Amino acid sequence: MSIKNFAQTLERLEQKRGQLMTPFFETAPLIVGSITQTKGRCGKPTCACVEQPTHDITLLLTSENKQRKSQLIRKDDVEEVLAQWHRYKDLKQALTSLKELNQEEIAILLQIIQERKRTYEKL
Ligand SMILES: [Zn+2]
Numbered sequence: 001m002s003i004k005n006f007a008q009t010l011e012r013l014e015q016k017r018g019q020l021m022t023p024f025f026e027t028a029p030l031i032v033g034s035i036t037q038t039k040g041r042c043g044k045p046t047c048a049c050v051e052q053p054t055h056d057i058t059l060l061l062t063s064e065n066k067q068r069k070s071q072l073i074r075k076d077d078v079e080e081v082l083a084q085w086h087r088y089k090d091l092k093q094a095l096t097s098l099k100e101l102n103q104e105e106i107a108i109l110l111q112i113i114q115e116r117k118r119t120y121e122k123l
Helices: 003-025 075-116
Strands: 034-040 055-064 067-072
Touching (some): 003 075
Antiparallel strands (some): 055 067
8 A cells, every 4th residue: 555545544544533533522411330230129118019010110230439329310310310420431432442443553553664674674
């Protein structure tokens, strides 16, 4: 490949990098952690869920300073929490893509070095 072709590929990667970075500059809040949707109990002693958990519940699992925390999300908050959590997941995905892109870029730069490499012979 010629240096010009390498340059075109690198430019394409730069454009892609710009696209991947854009959502990081938004200011909307993010929920960081993992979310589990499962069945739970309401706590009322007369409810059928005493036998077996029947209520849909959403749990947010987070960890800070190696302390794991599980929080029950109020029904009214579920939609917004999920939206904020999906935003976080999207950024995580973008990070993975950026890492791949960096590796691709490094590989091309190494190829350029190989292309330009010369061996020394007595002048
Ligand atoms: Zn119940």
